[in-house]
Amino acid sequence: MLEQxxxxxxxxxxxxxxxxxxxxxxxxIDDLFFDELEEILISADVGVETTIKITGMLKERLKDxxxxxxxxxxxxxKKLLVEMLEDDGQxxxxxxxxxxxxxxxxxxxxxGKTTTIAKMxxxxxxxxxxxxxxxxxxxxxxxxxxxxxWSRAVGVxxxxxxxxxxxSAVIFDxxxxxxxxxxxxxxxxxxxxxxxxxxxxxEVKKIYRVINKVLPGAPHETLLVLDATTGHNGIAxxxxxxxxxxxxxxxxxxxxxxxxxxxxxxxKDITGIPVKLIGVGEKKNDLQPFDAGHxxxxxxxxx
Amino acid sequence: MFGRLSEKLQETFRRLKRKGKLSEKDVxxxxxxxxxxxLEADVNYRVVKNFTAVLKERAVGAEVFQSLTPGQQVxxxxxxxxxKLMGETQxxxxxxxxxxxxxxxxxxxxxxxxxxxxxxxxxxxxxxxxxxLVAxxxxxxxxxxxxxxLGKDLxxxxxxxxxxxxxxxxxxxxxxxxxxxxxxxxxxxxxxxxxxxxxxDELARLKAGIKxxxxxxxxxxxTGQDAVNxxxxxHEQLELSGIILTKLDGDTRGGAALSVKAVTNCxxxxxxxxxxxxxxxxxHPDRMASRILGMGDVLSLIEKAQSVVDEEKSRALEKKMRSxxxxxxxxxxxxxxxxxxxPIEDLLEMMPGFQKAGKGLKNLSVDDKQIVQIEAIIKxxxxxxxxxxxxxxxxRRKRIAAGSGTAVxxxxxxxxxxxxxxxLLKKVHSLEKGKTKKHKGLLPF
Numbered sequence: 001m002l003e004q005x006x007x008x009x010x011x012x013x014x015x016x017x018x019x020x021x022x023x024x025x026x027x028x029i030d031d032l033f034f035d036e037l038e039e040i041l042i043s044a045d046v047g048v049e050t051t052i053k054i055t056g057m058l059k060e061r062l063k064d065x066x067x068x069x070x071x072x073x074x075x076x077x078k079k080l081l082v083e084m085l086e087d088d089g090q091x092x093x094x095x096x097x098x099x100x101x102x103x104x105x106x107x108x109x110x111x112g113k114t115t116t117i118a119k120m121x122x123x124x125x126x127x128x129x130x131x132x133x134x135x136x137x138x139x140x141x142x143x144x145x146x147x148x149x150w151s152r153a154v155g156v157x158x159x160x161x162x163x164x165x166x167x168s169a170v171i172f173d174x175x176x177x178x179x180x181x182x183x184x185x186x187x188x189x190x191x192x193x194x195x196x197x198x199x200x201x202x203e204v205k206k207i208y209r210v211i212n213k214v215l216p217g218a219p220h221e222t223l224l225v226l227d228a229t230t231g232h233n234g235i236a237x238x239x240x241x242x243x244x245x246x247x248x249x250x251x252x253x254x255x256x257x258x259x260x261x262x263x264x265x266x267x268k269d270i271t272g273i274p275v276k277l278i279g280v281g282e283k284k285n286d287l288q289p290f291d292a293g294h295x296x297x298x299x300x301x302x303x
Numbered sequence: 304m305f306g307r308l309s310e311k312l313q314e315t316f317r318r319l320k321r322k323g324k325l326s327e328k329d330v331x332x333x334x335x336x337x338x339x340x341x342l343e344a345d346v347n348y349r350v351v352k353n354f355t356a357v358l359k360e361r362a363v364g365a366e367v368f369q370s371l372t373p374g375q376q377v378x379x380x381x382x383x384x385x386x387k388l389m390g391e392t393q394x395x396x397x398x399x400x401x402x403x404x405x406x407x408x409x410x411x412x413x414x415x416x417x418x419x420x421x422x423x424x425x426x427x428x429x430x431x432x433x434x435x436l437v438a439x440x441x442x443x444x445x446x447x448x449x450x451x452x453l454g455k456d457l458x459x460x461x462x463x464x465x466x467x468x469x470x471x472x473x474x475x476x477x478x479x480x481x482x483x484x485x486x487x488x489x490x491x492x493x494x495x496x497x498x499x500x501x502x503x504d505e506l507a508r509l510k511a512g513i514k515x516x517x518x519x520x521x522x523x524x525x526t527g528q529d530a531v532n533x534x535x536x537x538h539e540q541l542e543l544s545g546i547i548l549t550k551l552d553g554d555t556r557g558g559a560a561l562s563v564k565a566v567t568n569c570x571x572x573x574x575x576x577x578x579x580x581x582x583x584x585x586x587h588p589d590r591m592a593s594r595i596l597g598m599g600d601v602l603s604l605i606e607k608a609q610s611v612v613d614e615e616k617s618r619a620l621e622k623k624m625r626s627x628x629x630x631x632x633x634x635x636x637x638x639x640x641x642x643x644x645x646p647i648e649d650l651l652e653m654m655p656g657f658q659k660a661g662k663g664l665k666n667l668s669v670d671d672k673q674i675v676q677i678e679a680i681i682k683x684x685x686x687x688x689x690x691x692x693x694x695x696x697x698x699r700r701k702r703i704a705a706g707s708g709t710a711v712x713x714x715x716x717x718x719x720x721x722x723x724x725x726x727l728l729k730k731v732h733s734l735e736k737g738k739t740k741k742h743k744g745l746l747p748f
Contacts, residue, residue: 231527
């Protein structure tokens with residue numbers, strides 16, 4: 001059967017490419033149009049439920065606005081997706097009324113939290129802000145060293161304890177230090193954890209409470225890092241982290257590969273959490289504010 | 304793992320079961336559900352399309368077994384094809400003839416290569432090999448330190464040579480291994496994007512230089528549709544020999560496993576099931592297919608228990624788990640063993656019927672700190688109390704709390720958890736019994 005499979009795959013692939021080219025170039029809108037649209041969205045990891053919802057909404061709009069051409073339909077679709085992703089221009093990170101602004105960064109293992117934090121630190125340092133990092137991943141081997149190397153490379157300070165220590169204690173010290181040193185931004189790293197481990201989510205809750213206790217109103221952003229290659233599991237990640245602490249935004253990392261990161265559409269649709277930043281490479285300046293228009297353009301660009 | 308997919312398929316087939324004969328319409332309806340379930344499990348769109356086409360051809364075809372209901376027949380076909388797709392036999396690591404032989408671990412950033420390298424080394428060491436770990440990730444900050452720390456914890460040697468050329472590091476490591484008598488030389492390479500030509504070339508050169516006995520692609524089980532692109536690119540460039548699937552301990556349905564297998568035709572050799580270094584096991588394609596279809600995996604559970612507790616103990620444990628004559632003493636002993644085996648949810652999930660019985664199990668999750676507390680509480684009980692927890696009244700509770708340095712609430716919570724666990728085991732047990740009675744163990748439907 002595998003042979004059969006391979007042949008099939010090749011064929012589908014050829015067909016796939018041809019069809020994608022034709023999706024918005026052929027003129028009339030028929031069932032095939034929606035099949036192809038579904039294929040594009042599913043293949044971009046938009047997720048089954050959200051894909052069905054989007055095609056349904058598009059059908060309705062096209063009917064309401066009596067649109068018959070594919071080229072116009074494409075514009076309607078783009079507008080629809082941008083509307084779903086946009087968050088009243090809130091893609092900027094919240095600032096604190098009085099510095100420091102405290103950002104707490106969370107995520108499952110291997111999504112790129114530490115690298116993302118380095119990029120954020122670099123960005124703020126470039127803007128002339130005083131930045132402090134908190135080495136809250138006391139669990140993974142050499143995680144503290146990893147952040148430390150970055151802090152040196154980017155030229156910002158870092159608060160750390162020993163490996164294996166209590167992450168809340170590190171964060172406690174870091175928030176106090178941030179206040180004492182009058183820094184503008186404190187970014188807190190945390191250990192990667194699966195959203196299904198209850199005890200590790202309890203730990204996150206505690207970290208959040210500690211920050212809030214030392215500095216009322218903080219953290220000003222609680223950011224969940226999602227890996228752009230993640231499939232449907234991204235929804236569960238956002239949902240369960242969001243149930244543990246109020247997650248205010250997503251950072252979509254690793255968008256420089258071939259993955260489209262479409263799962264953020266589903267996450268936004270289901271949990272309401274907007275994307276704020278995207279990671280597009282391994283260098284310290286490879287972090288950008290999220291732009292819904294560009295994102296949708298790339299999502300539908302199927303070459 | 305794969306929990307909801309099997310639930311979904313079961314739901315579909317339960318509906319089918321009530322009908323007498325399998326019409327094309329039935330097959331279409333079932334396959335629609337199979338298709339959605341597979342897509343929701345992140346199996347690649349194209350793979351799903353081909354898979355359901357093959358299924359349909361077989362289901363609405365000649366192969367009609369008189370002894371099966373239509374539902375069973377579709378399940379049988381889906382099961383068979385899933386097994387075929389995932390590789391029919393368990394695939395072992397190639398042996399290290401003419402040692403030392405290199406094993407390259409490759410993959411995207413964050414897929415879990417470094418942790419997997421340590422896990423694989425531990426696995427090989429525990430089966431009698433003498434592995435050497437090599438820190439060949441010269442790009443990610445502190446990657447070398449990470450592997451060194453992991454190696455130290457496991458008492459497995461780690462070879463590092465700073466941030467030099469990975470090819471040079473590898474060949475020096477092989478020389479070192481030859482001198483030290485190591486057989487497997489496990490290379491932890493840097494994570495890289497499959498579209499990064501320069502870094503992919505680096506891997507190709509590395510391969511040419513050391514002629515590895517295995518090149519294993521490490522894939523995050525949570526990967527979505529892009530898994531096929533990644534696997535294909537790595538395979539084209541390096542001719543992979545196998546796959547290791549990581550982070551399967553979460554709630555991901557892991558459809559990437561199917562996708563990757565379908566595009567590379569490389570066997571999945573191991574799975575990573577947690578952050579603990581021992582949460583690592585060989586991949587069993589047949590069992591995994593059974594698991595997808597909701598047959599549970601008692602075999603896997605027992606095997607797991609055997610590797611940490613001795614055989615006799617594990618048999619007694621299994622018997623007790625099944626007969627529900629669990630006492631708090633067993634509970635304590637079990638917790639200590641479970642600590643070595645991994646999270647209790649994972650163990651229970653492998654048991655048939657669990658997925659239906661296991662709702663609300665979250666209260667049961669236990670972490671290591673809690674285990675210490677539980678140990679203290681149970682040890683502060685009299686033997687009679689341990690065997691008959693129902694006699695523990697409020698006076699006894701106060702005494703136990705004082706004796707163990709905990710609060711009465713902690714004692715209460717433990718007793719409640721224990722009670723829940725007993726109930727759950729009872730439920731699992733009765734589900735299992737009911738099933739075998741009705742179907743004589745043919746198929747779980």
